[in-house]
Amino acid sequence: MDFDFENIIGKSKAIRDVLEMVKKVARTQATVLITGDSGTGKELVALAIHGHSDRKDKLFLPVNCGALPETLLESLLFGHMKGSFTGAFANQEGLFEKARGGTIFLDEIGEIPQHLQVKLLRALEAKEILPIGSTTPRHIDVRVLAATNRDLQKEVEGGRFREDLYYRLNIMEIHIPPLSQRPEDIPLLVDHLIKKHNPELNKNFTGADDEVIRTLMSLPWKGNVRELDNVIEHTMILAEGDRILLDDLPVSIVAIGQANPAFTYNLKDALRQYEKQHIIRVLDQVGQDRREAAKLLDISLSSLYRKIEELGIP
Ligand SMILES: Nc1ncnc2c1ncn2[C@@H]1O[C@H](COP(=O)(O)OP(=O)(O)OP(=O)(O)O)[C@@H](O)[C@H]1O
Ligand SMILES: [Mg+2]
Structure with missing residues (x-):
């Protein structure tokens, strides 16, 4: 499998x-738990680990543990015997x-039913599995990567996830912060x-206007990179020309962008933006009564007048 880090952008x-x-972890056989909100790139990171390991020429098999009923999931992971x-x-x-020889990627590991948690722990610890209906354990040679967007520690505290399995999976954790934090x-x-x-x-777009970038940088991106990806694709389908302009962005995005002031690194500018927003909010609450x-x-009232002037508050 061909893979380089250029796939993970940032x-x-x-x-x-x-x-x-x-x-660091790619070269080892360690189990890795990849955590982060939906759309932050957990699967991408799992692929990168596999792609940089000495297992890269063997299979990378992703399994969504939340998508299947228990028996099907058990059979999919561990196999079954005829007539079982x-x-x-x-x-x-x-x-x-x-x-x-390859890697198995257990996605949404927080959703795996309790009974399978026991079987999984055995697979990790003894490197042995038992197909459904079989009494002869089989040796396995597979690296396990897992991902979750849940707080597994909380799942453990709530008794929904086995503590021993949590510690076994969590030997190495890679956490991907939400896009809004970067x-x-x-x-x-x-x-x-x-x-x-x-x-x-x-299409042949060469890039996006600065105004577009500033707007996109100020949005909350609850769906993280996947959401950004969808917005860019949607915009590209409808836009014409060779650069993406502010007018090309979906109206809803521009509206949220306007409600949030454009992103800036400069602390003074950021504080000014916050001050302005805060004063506007307070004025709105008191029906524009400046004295109040x-x-x-x-x-003082005169300071407020000065700020309204300085910050360009309508
Ligand atoms: N840093 C990044 N650089 C480039 N593309 C990225 C990055 N992070 C995420 N993506 C892209 O965003 C999309 C979502 O990524 P991925 O499927 O890995 O997220 P996820 O964390 O597994 O999400 P979910 O929890 O919803 O399964 C993919 O198309 C992926 O290629
Ligand atoms: Mg995923």
Whole structure:
């Protein structure tokens, strides 16, 4: 499998730390728990670990542990023997065996049912599995990577996730922070996403206007990079020309962007923006009664007038 780090885009300290960890753990056989909110790139990181390991020429098998009913998941992971349940017409090898020499990626590990947690722990510790309906354990040679967007520690405290399994999975943790905590990655990501979608959409965009970037940097991105990806793709489908302009962005995005002042690194500018927003909010609350607002803000009426003037408050 061909893979390089250029697939994981970002220059923030957070992303550089993630890449550093990826490089370090890739060379080992360690189980790695990858955590982060939805759309932050957990699967991408799992692929990068596999792609940099000595297992890279063998299979990388992702399994979504939250998507299947318990018996199906058990059979998928561990396999089953002919006749072990209705519909088991033949012996079936599980993914733990199919992935031999390679990597299995257990996505949404927080959703794995309790009974399978025990079997998984055994697979990790003894490197042995038991297909459904079999009494002969089988040796496995597979590296396990897991991901979750849940707080597994809380799941453990709530009795929904086995503590022993948690510690076994959590030998190494790679945490990917949400996109809103690393806006400096957005310009690079936008560039990367435009290049990614150009050929698929038969377009030729060379980039996005500064105003577009500033707006995108000020958004909350609850869906993280996946959401950004969708917005860029949507915009590229509808836009014409060779650069993406502010007018090309979906109206809803521009509206949220306007409600949030443009992102800036400069502390003075950021504080000014906050001051302005705060005063506008207080004025709104008191129906634009400046005397009342000054009282709530605990500043003199004349200071409030000066600030309204300075900050350009309508
Ligand atoms: N740092 C990044 N650089 C480039 N692309 C990224 C980055 N992070 C995420 N992506 C892209 O965003 C999308 C979502 O990433 P991925 O599927 O890895 O997220 P996830 O954390 O597994 O999400 P979920 O929890 O919803 O499964 C993918 O298309 C991926 O390629
Ligand atoms: Mg995922």
